[in-house]
Amino acid sequence: MIRTVLFDLDGTIIDTNELIIETFLHVLRDKTPSPFTREHIIPSMGLTLEEQIRIFTGQDQVDELVAAYREYNVTRHDELVREFPYVKEVMAELHASGIQLGVVTTKMRATTERALRMFGLIDYLSTIVTVQDVTHPKPHPEPVLRAVEALKADPVQTIMVGDSPADIQAANAAGVVSCGVAWSLKGEAVLRQYEPRHIIHDMRDLYALVGLERK
DSSP: OOOEEEEOSBTTTEEOHHHHHHHHHHHTTTTSSSOOOHHHHGGGBTBOHHHHHHHHHOOSOOHHHHHHHHHHHHHHHHHHOEEOTTHHHHHHHHHHTTOEEEEEOSSOHHHHHHHHHHTTOGGGOSEEEOGGGOSSOTTSSHHHHHHHHHTTOOGGGEEEEESSHHHHHHHHHHTSEEEEETTOTTOHHHHHTTOOSEEESSGGGHHHHHTOOOO
């Protein structure tokens, strides 16, 4: 029986896809070695910001571009982010049923909490693990294991829900139940290559995985 549910943030419970893509296109204009479009961005979403910028630019030193990304991203944040359907409903129901909830993200804490507060989700969470809290971000298992430890959870009774290969890899390596979301921009077929235990097509599909009736 699942007693703990961990969520990725971007692309899983909060739709930051257009914000992320718009920010990369703005900040990396004329900074990449070849034509740079949204199709170049999507495959690496879920990795850390630094890793993505290194991939896109071929540069090792990316501190200035990271800073520029974060500055622009904040200015467009509230305008471009959205909540995915049924997220708040499902979180509220899981929380009311005594299931522990957490977020495990490669995002910075300030912007993570900003998005969660914006959509009224933060009070349902018992732990938030950001990129600033770990030495090795996803796809390494450390962030998932840190959340499991913080919640004193049993990995076998824990599910990690995410939209990227990094989420599935981290979950599988940590020994928790991995679950991909079919609304990932990468597509369900890509996620299945990383062997998630489950794929959900609607956030309400989680009810069945934790033993609750769908409303």
